[in-house]
Amino acid sequence: MLRLIAALFxxxxxARDGSVETVxxxxxxxxxxxxxxxxxxxxxxxxxxxxxxxDGPIVRRASVRVxxxxxxxxNGDSVPSFALFDQRKPLNPFGIFxxxxxxxxxxSPGMEYPVFEVVTEPSPDDPLNxxxxxxxxxxxxxxxxDLPKQARRLKRWEAKRALARGESxxxxxxxxxxxxxxxxxxxTHAVDAVLSHCHEMALYAMEVARSADWEAGSPFTGSVTxxx
Numbered sequence: 001m002l003r004l005i006a007a008l009f010x011x012x013x014x015a016r017d018g019s020v021e022t023v024x025x026x027x028x029x030x031x032x033x034x035x036x037x038x039x040x041x042x043x044x045x046x047x048x049x050x051x052x053x054x055d056g057p058i059v060r061r062a063s064v065r066v067x068x069x070x071x072x073x074x075n076g077d078s079v080p081s082f083a084l085f086d087q088r089k090p091l092n093p094f095g096i097f098x099x100x101x102x103x104x105x106x107x108s109p110g111m112e113y114p115v116f117e118v119v120t121e122p123s124p125d126d127p128l129n130x131x132x133x134x135x136x137x138x139x140x141x142x143x144x145x146d147l148p149k150q151a152r153r154l155k156r157w158e159a160k161r162a163l164a165r166g167e168s169x170x171x172x173x174x175x176x177x178x179x180x181x182x183x184x185x186x187x188t189h190a191v192d193a194v195l196s197h198c199h200e201m202a203l204y205a206m207e208v209a210r211s212a213d214w215e216a217g218s219p220f221t222g223s224v225t226x227x228x
C-alpha cells in the first residue's frame with residue numbers, strides 16, 4: 001500500500017508535504033483510478049483491526065494538536081484527516097440522471113435567431129484543480145503511517161454514532177452495503193487485488209465479531225455490548 005501511495009505522489013510530481021495547483025486531465029484521471037480503491041482498501045484494513053479491538057469508553061481527544069512543521073493553518077493548508085466512512089450511493093431508484101448532450105441554444109427577446117454556444121471537447125492536457133486530490137493523497141499517507149491510531153479513531157466514531165443513532169438516523173458502519181468504492185470486476189491494476197482481499201478480510205472480521213457478540217449476549221454469559 002505504501003508503495004502505491006509513493007507511486008501516486010511520484011506521478012503527480014509531489015514532494016512529501018507538497019502540493020500542486022493543477023495537473024493535466026490524463027494524470028488526474030490516472031491518479032483517481034488508483035486512489036479511490038486504495039482508500040477503500042485501507043478503510044477495510046481499519047475495519048479489520050477495529051473488529052479485533054475490545055470495546056472501551058469513549059475518550060475525548062486532547063484539545064492540543066501537534067502539526068508537522070511547515071503546515072500553515074486557517075487557509076486550507078491544515079493537516080487533512082482520512083475519511084473513515086464510505087460515501088453512500090444516492091437513494092435514487094431511477095439511477096443517476098444525466099442531461100442530454102448537445103450545444104445549448106440561447107435566445108432572448110429582440111434576437112432574430114437563437115445563438116448556439118459551441119461546446120469544446122475536453123482535452124487530455126486540460127489543467128484541472130489538483131488541490132482536493134493532493135489533500136486526499138496526504139490524508140491517506142498520514143493515516144497509513146499510524147494504523148492503530150486510525151483504528152482507535154474509527155472505534156470512537158462508531159461508538160458515538162451508535163449512541164446518537166436514535167436521534168440522527170446516521171449509519172454507523174464504515175463500509176457501505178454492496179461493492180466497495182472503486183471496485184472493478186476486471187482487475188486491471190494491482191490495487192484491485194488489494195481491495196478485493198481487504199474487503200473479504202473485513203467481512204470475515206465483522207462476521208467473527210458478530211458471532212462473538214451473539215455468544216456474549218446469551219443469557220448465560222451477559223449482554224451484547226456492540227451496537228447492532
